[in-house]
Amino acid sequence: MYATAFLDLPPLHRAGGTVRLPGSKSISNRVLLLAALSQGQTRIEDLLDSDDTRVMLTALDALGCRLQRHGPHSLTVHGLGGQLPVRQASLFLGNAGTAMRPLCAALALLACQHGAAFELSGVARMHERPIGDLADALRQLGCPVQHLGQPGYPPLRVGDGAPHALRLAEPIRVRGDVSSQFLTALLLALPLAAQQQAIEIEVVGELISKPYIEITLALLARFGVAVQRQGWQRFVIPAGSRYASPGQIHVEADASSASYFIALGAIAQPSLGHSGITIEGVGLDSIQGDIRFVEAARAMGAQIEGSANALQVRRGAWPLKAIDLDCNAIPDAAMTLAVLALYADGPCTLRNIASWRVKETDRLAAMRCELSKLGATVEEGPDYLRVHPLPADGRGWQTASIHTYDDHRVAMCFALAAFNPAQLGLRIEDPKCVAKTFPDFFETLFGVCQAQPSHIPVLCIDGPSASGKGTLAAELAARLGYHLLDSGLLYRLVGLAAERAGLDTAAAALQQPQQAAALGRLAQQLLVRFEQGRVWLGHEDVTDEVRSEAAGMAASRVAVVPEVRAALLDLQRNFRRLPGLVADGRDMGSVIFPDAALKVYLTASAAQRAQRRLWQLQERGESATIKDLLADLEARDERDRSRSAAPLKPAEGALLLDNSALSIEQSVQQVLDWWQASPVLRPSAALE
Ligand SMILES: Nc1ncnc2c1ncn2[C@@H]1O[C@H](COP(=O)(O)OP(=O)(O)O)[C@@H](O)[C@H]1O
Ligand SMILES: Nc1ccn([C@@H]2O[C@H](COP(=O)(O)OP(=O)(O)O)[C@@H](O)[C@H]2O)c(=O)n1
Numbered sequence: 001m002y003a004t005a006f007l008d009l010p011p012l013h014r015a016g017g018t019v020r021l022p023g024s025k026s027i028s029n030r031v032l033l034l035a036a037l038s039q040g041q042t043r044i045e046d047l048l049d050s051d052d053t054r055v056m057l058t059a060l061d062a063l064g065c066r067l068q069r070h071g072p073h074s075l076t077v078h079g080l081g082g083q084l085p086v087r088q089a090s091l092f093l094g095n096a097g098t099a100m101r102p103l104c105a106a107l108a109l110l111a112c113q114h115g116a117a118f119e120l121s122g123v124a125r126m127h128e129r130p131i132g133d134l135a136d137a138l139r140q141l142g143c144p145v146q147h148l149g150q151p152g153y154p155p156l157r158v159g160d161g162a163p164h165a166l167r168l169a170e171p172i173r174v175r176g177d178v179s180s181q182f183l184t185a186l187l188l189a190l191p192l193a194a195q196q197q198a199i200e201i202e203v204v205g206e207l208i209s210k211p212y213i214e215i216t217l218a219l220l221a222r223f224g225v226a227v228q229r230q231g232w233q234r235f236v237i238p239a240g241s242r243y244a245s246p247g248q249i250h251v252e253a254d255a256s257s258a259s260y261f262i263a264l265g266a267i268a269q270p271s272l273g274h275s276g277i278t279i280e281g282v283g284l285d286s287i288q289g290d291i292r293f294v295e296a297a298r299a300m301g302a303q304i305e306g307s308a309n310a311l312q313v314r315r316g317a318w319p320l321k322a323i324d325l326d327c328n329a330i331p332d333a334a335m336t337l338a339v340l341a342l343y344a345d346g347p348c349t350l351r352n353i354a355s356w357r358v359k360e361t362d363r364l365a366a367m368r369c370e371l372s373k374l375g376a377t378v379e380e381g382p383d384y385l386r387v388h389p390l391p392a393d394g395r396g397w398q399t400a401s402i403h404t405y406d407d408h409r410v411a412m413c414f415a416l417a418a419f420n421p422a423q424l425g426l427r428i429e430d431p432k433c434v435a436k437t438f439p440d441f442f443e444t445l446f447g448v449c450q451a452q453p454s455h456i457p458v459l460c461i462d463g464p465s466a467s468g469k470g471t472l473a474a475e476l477a478a479r480l481g482y483h484l485l486d487s488g489l490l491y492r493l494v495g496l497a498a499e500r501a502g503l504d505t506a507a508a509a510l511q512q513p514q515q516a517a518a519l520g521r522l523a524q525q526l527l528v529r530f531e532q533g534r535v536w537l538g539h540e541d542v543t544d545e546v547r548s549e550a551a552g553m554a555a556s557r558v559a560v561v562p563e564v565r566a567a568l569l570d571l572q573r574n575f576r577r578l579p580g581l582v583a584d585g586r587d588m589g590s591v592i593f594p595d596a597a598l599k600v601y602l603t604a605s606a607a608q609r610a611q612r613r614l615w616q617l618q619e620r621g622e623s624a625t626i627k628d629l630l631a632d633l634e635a636r637d638e639r640d641r642s643r644s645a646a647p648l649k650p651a652e653g654a655l656l657l658d659n660s661a662l663s664i665e666q667s668v669q670q671v672l673d674w675w676q677a678s679p680v681l682r683p684s685a686a687l688e
Contacts, residue, residue, distance in 0.1 A: 001439040004481040006401070007431040009415060009579060010455045011423040016262050017273025017448040021281050023048035023073065023251035024288055025437045027054055028611070029056045029098040031249055033106060033188060034223045035077035036065045040245035043076045046281070047251050051097035052437045056223055059091045059103060079245055081190075087116035088161070090326030093154075095123045095360060095406070095436070101134060101181040105189035106156060108143040112166055113192070119148065121155035125406065128153060129358055133175040142167045166193050171200040176207035176232070179358060181209065184216045187235065191225045194241040200234065207232040208355055211289015211329050218287045222246050234379020255288035257438050258311065259333035260412050263340050266302035266311025266320065267419050271450045276303075276314035283309040293333035299323050300340060319392050320507075322346035322494040327353050332409060338367050339413045339658060341387035342376055355381035360436070361405035370410065373400035374417055374426075394422035401427040408436040415445055423455070431481070438527070442481075446578040454595055457580040459675060460588035463602035464637045464648060465552070466609035466616075468659055468667065472602060473584035475668050480582065480675070485575040487585030487592070488555060490568050492539055492546045494523045495554030500537070505557050507639075520563025526571075549617070549624070549632065556636045559586075562645040586640055589651030598678045600671055601650035604660040 001456050028048040033056065035042035049072045061067055064085030066078035095097045100122060107118045121127070132152030135145040148155040172190075183203060190199045207213065210232055217227055224244035226315030227627040228236045244672050258279050265277035280290065284306040294304050294311065296312060301317025322344040327334035334350050341348035356363035375398040377388040390397050397420045404411040409432050416516050417426055434441040459476060463471045470486055477484040498505050498519055511517050529536040535543045545551060558564050565587075575581055583592065604612075610630040617624050640648035650656060655674055659667045 001435055001635035002431040002442050002481040004431060004479060005429070007428045007442060007481050007579060008425055009418040009428060009453045010425045010457055010458070011420065012268070012418040012449045013452050013455070014450040015268035015277060015448050016271035018278040018280060019261050019444050019448055021253035021257045021261070021279060021444070022050065022438055023584050024254040024282075025050065025052055025256075026098060026212060026288065027219065027251045028053045029096070030102070030188065030216060030219050031251060032056050032060060032077065033102050034219060034243065035245060035249075036060045036063070036080055037188075037192060038079035038223055038243040038245040039081035040247070041078050042245040043074070043248045044531060045074050045248070045250045046253075047073050047075065048437065049073055050439055051094060052098060054098045055092070055094040056099045059093060059099060062086065062091060071173040079243070081469060084110050084114040084116060087114060088118070089555035090121070091581065092120040093120060093122045093126065094119065095126050095292055097129060097179070097181055100126060100154060101131065101179070101185040102188045104131065104134060104156065105138060105185035106137045106192065107168065108145060108158035108420075109141070109189045109192050112143050115161060115163040117157060117159040117161045119155060119157045119596075121148075125360065126154055130178055131156065133178055134185055137172055137174040137182065137186060140167065140170075140172055160283075167192060168197055168199050170547075170554045171202040171234075171422065173202045173204050175205050176203040177205035178208075179355065180209040180212045183213060183235075187213070187216050187220060187227060187237075190237050191220070191241045191243055194239060196239065198239040199237045201237075203233050203235075207570065208328055209289070209331055211292070214289065215287055220640075222249060252286055252288070252309075253279075255282050255286050255290035255293065256332040257412075257441075258282050258442070259290060259293045259336040260416065260445070261448075262297050262302065262304065262311065262313050262414050263336045263413075264445070265304075266297050266300065266315055266340065267343050267416065268449070269315060276312060277448060279311040279313070281309065283307050285310055290330050290333040292330050293336065296323065296330065296333075296337055297340070298323060299325070300337075300344065307317060319389070320344045320579045322348050322389070324349040324351070331355050331359075335363060335367060335409045335417070336413045338371065338385055338387055339416045342371070342374065342390050342417060343392075344389045347386050347388045347390050349384060349386045351384045353385065357586060360407035360409070363407065363410070366405050366410055370400070370402050373402070374398055374420075389421070392421055394420065397422035397424055399424040399426055401429060401633065404428060404430050404433050408434045408438065412440060412441050415442070425455075441466045442579070449578060451578055453576060455585060456576050456578060458593040458596040459580070459582045459671070460593055460596045460599045460651070460654075461582065461584040461602055461671075462588050462590070462648070462651065462654070463587055463601070464609065464640065465633050466603050466613040467602045468612070468664065469584040469602050471664055472667050472671065473582045475664065477582040480580060480667070480671065482580040482582050483577055485572060485581060485583040485585075485588075487568075487572055487583060487588060489535065489546065489565070490526075490528075491550045491555035491559045492572065493526060493528055493535070493542070494519070494564055494568070496542060496546055496551055496559045497522055497526060497537055498558060499554060505554050507557055507560070510557060510561050516561045516563050519558060519561050520567050523564045553632065553636070556639050560639060560643045560645065565645050587646035587649040588652050590649065591646045594651070598671075598675055599651045599654035600674070601654040601656050602667075603656065603658050606630060606634060606637070608660045
């Protein structure tokens with residue numbers, strides 16, 4: 001997951017390969033609750049591991065439900081089977097509507113049956129998302145429900161600590177035109193009270209998002225409750241209904257998450273060796289309504305073949321064909337259509353999506369605002385959005401910093417705008433908001449996308465020994481979400497490997513052509529692995545040894561040999577991967593990445609550097625004298641500067657930073673300021 005303040009996406013070019021998506025949020029949270037309410041144990045496989053499921057799991061744990069973890073995506077729930085071990089609890093449910101609404105209903109009923117009371121709260125946005133209609137339905141049943149803040153919104157308290165008889169004779173009326181989750185919540189809760197008599201639910205108003213109700217009904221059936229329905233207006237839970245665990249249940253991949261990769265296949269030219277995007281874990285047999293995004297994408301021209309559990313997507317019509325679509329059945333995936341509309345051959349209209357206003361944010365307003373930033377003309381109606389495409393020749397596209405409103409879907413769907421024909425990058429703010437349903441979304445995206453190599457941004461930090469390059473580079477990479485190349489480490493490894501192989505690395509020996517060639521071959525065949533902060537040379541963990549002063553000196557000697565430098569060239573350039581790279585060394589800007597977006601030459605006085613090195617060694621429990629360190633450092637600097645192959649010197653265009661009097665944070669800020677000002681987002685790309 002990218003826990004950075006922002007993530008800059010370079011212009012993306014092609015895509016191809018296979019993705020396996022995380023489990024469906026809607027299915028995961030329903031299954032967790034059903035398993036908890038059932039008699040018996042349920043082993044759940046491929047469960048989504050995200051903010052919203054974590055919230056549900058924490059709540060179930062607080063209610064005394066035993067959860068046995070087998071891995072991040074697999075656990076056994078020991079069902080409560082009608083028991084309620086905890087009678088009082090305050091549950092924090094974040095911004096998870098799929099936890100708030102069903103738990104509210106289920107706990108209201110359990111509270112009446114067992115004489116309990118529970119408080120349910122969430123983040124500020126959750127307290128703006130309506131729940132009054134569900135509260136009204138629960139009150140009809142005779143459940144005490146009290147709003148603790150704004151009437152009609154969470155936080156709320158269900159139950160009052162005393163048992164209450166439920167009024168089940170009359171049909172329970174619930175509104176269906178604001179959120180289908182109110183009906184889902186009642187359908188999941190009422191089987192708890194249907195042992196003696198049938199219970200009827202009547203939907204008031206036109207039911208929206210019907211496919212989500214179909215998921216609920218399908219899962220109820222898996223847990224032994226066969227709800228009868230007449231149209232979408234009347235639902236009957238038969239007398240004698242009782243939850244029973246199916247024993248084991250598998251969560252299919254999230255169809256809403258699939259929409260981003262279906263869209264990717266529809267807009268990106270296939271990368272070499274691939275015929276498009278393959279999505280595994282969800283297919284045409286899915287019980288999730290958002291699988292119908294496939295039809296919408298086909299209508300726009302995508303070529304999609306599907307099997308029960310997988311999809312293959314290729315670009316078909318280009319530009320995409322404009323659509324005018326009622327999106328009521330696919331409200332979440334429809335956000336992806338709004339971004340696809342930028343690539344269409346005419347205006348696209350997405351209708352019947354008023355529910356967008358009460359989701360993680362007001363999505364109608366958010367999508368209009370962010371699409372406009374890219375240069376598009378967007379009309380926002382009370383329940384529709386009309387998006388005018390941007391020209392296929394790239395004119396009129398603008399780079400933008402996309403605000404994401406703590407809404408995972410805004411972040412994910414806008415990533416698709418990085419395929420713009422103007423080849424402009426774009427910034428996604430607060431990328432970690434994808435953790436709600438798809439923590440590794442960007443990693444998965446980068447795994448199947450290609451940018452033109454020259455578009456992948458590189459930031460180089462070169463300079464003499466102990467100037468703070470490694471420290472600065474690591475911090476910059478962490479803040480930007482970029483890969484990190486510590487090139488000195490590679491030379492240190494060559495030095496170490498040479499000694500292990502019995503090669504003489506003394507300066508004089510390395511002057512001999514045979515010796516230099518042998519060293520070059522060794523560098524070419526270097527068997528290195530980087531694993532969770534450890535460095536392996538062949539089968540040996542050399543993490544500590546490679547950082548020693550002796551290894552540094554050996555590195556400095558072998559680094560003079562042109563054959564060694566040539567052997568490490570490709571290895572270093574291969575670090576240039578999406579979304580970007582911070583590289584530190586001596587020749588990053590001058591030789592390895594001459595086209596880097598920013599080159600910094602970092603220095604500090606020799607005395608300062610020797611002092612820093614001394615502290616660094618002392619911290620590691622090693623002893624040294626400042627005199628020796630200064631001498632070593634000056635010898636290394638001299639060798640680095642005077643060698644013929646890639647001598648240490650500021651690269652052309654490098655910005656000088658003397659950090660003798662700067663703290664680490666001040667140096668980081670200075671470079672970040674330069675980075676922001678560099679043309680990474682390429683706002684001046686020639687296409688106006
Ligand atoms: N700007 C700075 N001010 C003070 N100390 C620094 C600064 N930058 C780095 N250091 C310290 O100096 C030592 C050497 O830094 P390092 O990043 O290993 O240098 P290099 O990679 O250039 O050899 C580290 O202990 C680090 O914490
Ligand atoms: N890009 C690079 C990186 C390191 N090196 C050499 O490798 C040695 C060790 O690099 P390092 O970055 O780990 O060393 P320190 O700066 O930490 O002392 C340096 O002294 C250089 O001689 C190089 O020649 N080119």
